Structures are given as structure tokens and as C-alpha cells.
Amino acid sequence: MNFRKLKNEANEVVNLAGVSWLPLHLLKDDGYRISDPLSLSNFDKWCLWKDPWPFHVCQGHVGDCWLMAALMTICRRTKLMEQVVPRKVYALETGLVQVRLLIDGQWQVIRVDSHIPSIDGIEQCVMMPKKQAWAAFIEKAFAKKEGSYGNLHGGYSNQAFSCLTGALTKVVQMHDEIDQDQLWEDMIKYYSAGFLITAATPSLKEGTEEWELYEKHTLDHRHVYGVLDFKEYQGHRLIQIGNPGITRWSGKFASMSNYRYEDFLHFGFMDQCLADLKIWWMELPDFCRFFQRIDVCHYREGWHEKRLRQRVNRKNGQDFQIIRIDVKEKCEMAIEVFAERCTWREVRF
Structure with missing residues (x-):
């Protein structure tokens, strides 16, 4: 993925010389990673996430505030966090992390390694206070999906919410x-x-x-x-x-x-x-x-979902088609229709 050229929040192209991709343990233990300067928490191990709060989401040089703002809203939802970035013991030890995103109407697992773009040992994407890497890996999964970090510039949170x-x-x-x-x-x-x-x-x-x-x-x-x-x-x-x-x-x-x-x-x-x-x-x-x-x-914890693919072949002169859904019990339901191969775009009813 390209990280040397990207756009910041001011829509300016930023050239970052000297970018290297480092594993987490080689990043500097800078001041913002220290929970308390009077304690030894600076020497805590890296983890995916542990008691994350909204203020732990610190946007870096990527102009993706639309994604970062969405991450601020999900970090206290433990079940949702487990769905998006499940905490598995092997993940950081093997250098691979799984991020679960909804892409073109289907749930997909995007695997990313634990190397983060950095300059002089300081990450240039979302920052990682207290050595929690979850936000950086979600950002990297979005960048992998879109082809580069630069392609994450600009947007609204409905894009992030749909995927998350x-x-x-x-x-x-x-x-x-x-x-x-x-x-x-x-x-x-x-x-x-x-x-x-x-x-x-x-x-x-x-x-x-x-x-x-x-x-x-x-x-x-x-x-x-x-x-x-x-x-x-x-x-x-x-x-x-x-x-x-x-x-x-x-x-x-x-x-x-x-x-x-x-x-x-x-x-x-x-x-x-x-x-x-x-x-x-x-x-x-x-x-x-x-x-x-x-x-x-409209995320609701505890709701169940069913997703299916179906080809719609419209005949000449046919303005619409009817899809029948049989519901056996009274319930509240939300129906969403995605157009395949249209990234970020969906038709909603």
C-alpha cells in the first residue's frame, strides 16, 4: 500500500520522506504511550485493545476523520469491537490481525500484518496511546480495501458505519x-x-x-x-x-x-x-x-441478520420486481439492498 503520498484534512498532498514499515515492538515508546509517568506502565505489552475510550482514537496524517469519528463511537461497545477486531492470543504474536468488514453487502475478513507506516519510529497513521493497536489495524484494513491510505481521504461516517x-x-x-x-x-x-x-x-x-x-x-x-x-x-x-x-x-x-x-x-x-x-x-x-x-x-446490539445474494434479471418493459419475504413472527425489521461492485454505494428502502 502506498503511504508516501496522501492528502491531509486541508486536501493538500503531503509527501512523507523516510517512511518505513515497522512492527509494533520496534515503534518508539513515546510519551503518549505512558499511562502514568510515575508508573511502569510504559513497559506494558502491545495489545489489540483493552478498555478503549473515545479519546484513545488519535488521527494521524491520513485525512480519514470520517472513519476515526466512527471509531470513537464504537470503542465502548465490547461485543461490536469483538466482531470487528477479535482479540485472539495468536494475532500479534504471529504478526497477523483479522478485521471483519461488510463489503458489497457481504461480511469479509481482511487480514493485515502488524507493520505500521512510521518515520523515526513514530507511526504516521492513527496514533496508538497505551499500546492499543486496534484503531491502526482497522485503518489499515480500510486502506487495504481501497488500495492505499491516500484513498481514505475525505468522506462521511455512513461509509465507515456500514462497513463496521x-x-x-x-x-x-x-x-x-x-x-x-x-x-x-x-x-x-x-x-x-x-x-x-x-x-x-x-x-x-x-x-x-x-x-x-x-x-x-x-x-x-x-x-x-x-x-x-x-x-x-x-x-x-x-x-x-x-x-x-x-x-x-x-x-x-x-x-x-x-x-x-x-x-x-x-x-x-x-x-x-x-x-x-x-x-x-x-x-x-x-x-x-x-x-x-x-x-x-441504527446499530442495535443483539439483533440478528440474514444476508443473501440474488441476481435480478429485469425483463424489457418491466419497471420493478417484487421480492416476497415470509415473516413467521411479529418483529421489527430493517431491509437493505446493495448493488454489487459499487463500493460505498447502496440502495436503501
Whole structure:
């Protein structure tokens, strides 16, 4: 896979000289891998994942925030994580990792080795705090599927959600006249149902008044964020946002504690730093003001699925065909139809 040329979030081609592919154990034990500078956790073994949190997803030089934001939303779902990157003892020892993705309507296992593109021993793709490699291997599997890391530049999280979960994704387009009360009610409903949510900011021209406003609030334009939690505080409706990057919202409620005190005490020093840098609260009116699009993945833990392939031969003059499905018991059902050999594209009903 090509990694020497790729595009960053600003859509600029980045040439990375001196890239080498190193196995995990040869990467440097840099500062962000240390859970606590006063402990010996720096010498922990590499693993696929162990108690991952959204702030462990740290985007690298690849412009794939759409994927990273989706990973921020799945990392606390243990069953889903086991489906995507199963923790098997032999995986890292043999240098091979299995990543399970939905491709063209069928589940496929993509095998990747444990060599990561790096410069001077520092990974250039998604970073790996606390020596957890799951996000880097998922990113590598997506890159293998698309032919290169550079081909991951640009997109929306519905692409990632489809591959990771197989579930339908609803897109909500934001606009000035949107009913905030209804939006809040809908998002609480989505969150309570266990759905996965991301939000994207618009693409802006540098130097414009709108661009300056985003810069003032240290919010990246043309970027996708994870939507992680909701709460009401003293009459304010707040949404917890996670940034795959490293800029932190500086608007209202930015200084509010991002996690419960008990959880924060459980975090090590580096986790506390990452949580403080990458996770924050934003009030609903600001959320509606700055975000352009919401992707809601209707993933439901415990649901069963059935997938099949069928050739549809339409006769001349036939505008449609009917497929009959016999359901023996009353249930809730979602039906999705994929067009074969159309990457990322599907017809939904």
C-alpha cells in the first residue's frame, strides 16, 4: 500500500520522506504511550485493545476523520469491537490481525500484518496511546480495501458505519430553520436506542467571515466529530463531542468536566490529558450553528441478520420486481439492498 503520498484534512498532498514499515515492538515508546509517568506502565505489552475510550482514537496524517469519528463511537461497545477486531492470543504474536468488514453487502475478513507506516519510529497513521493497536489495524484494513491510505481521504461516517456494523445509517442535514426541540428529542431517542452518531462541519473558504468564526472557536471545518453523550444542565441541553484530532472547542461549556469524577479518577495521567484535550460539551444551539450534517447508525446490539445474494434479471418493459419475504413472527425489521461492485454505494428502502 502506498503511504508516501496522501492528502491531509486541508486536501493538500503531503509527501512523507523516510517512511518505513515497522512492527509494533520496534515503534518508539513515546510519551503518549505512558499511562502514568510515575508508573511502569510504559513497559506494558502491545495489545489489540483493552478498555478503549473515545479519546484513545488519535488521527494521524491520513485525512480519514470520517472513519476515526466512527471509531470513537464504537470503542465502548465490547461485543461490536469483538466482531470487528477479535482479540485472539495468536494475532500479534504471529504478526497477523483479522478485521471483519461488510463489503458489497457481504461480511469479509481482511487480514493485515502488524507493520505500521512510521518515520523515526513514530507511526504516521492513527496514533496508538497505551499500546492499543486496534484503531491502526482497522485503518489499515480500510486502506487495504481501497488500495492505499491516500484513498481514505475525505468522506462521511455512513461509509465507515456500514462497513463496521452492517446497519442502516440515517443522514440528518442541518439548516438554519431546523426545529431544535425536535432535533433534541430525536437525538435523545437515537442515543437511548444505542445508535452510533457522528457530526460533520462544512467546508469553508479560508479567510471568509465564517472561516474566521470557526477559527475563533477552535473548531475544524470540513471535519467529522464523534457524538458521545447528552445531558441537561441547569436548563441547558448539552451534547458531548469527541474530536479525532487535537483541537478543543473554546466556546460555551468548553470548561465543563467531560466525564464523571469517579471515571476521571480511574484514568491514568495520559488518559486524563487526552480526555481533557479531545472531549468536551457543547450547547445545542451552538451544535446546530456549527455542524452541517449528522450521521446516525441504527446499530442495535443483539439483533440478528440474514444476508443473501440474488441476481435480478429485469425483463424489457418491466419497471420493478417484487421480492416476497415470509415473516413467521411479529418483529421489527430493517431491509437493505446493495448493488454489487459499487463500493460505498447502496440502495436503501
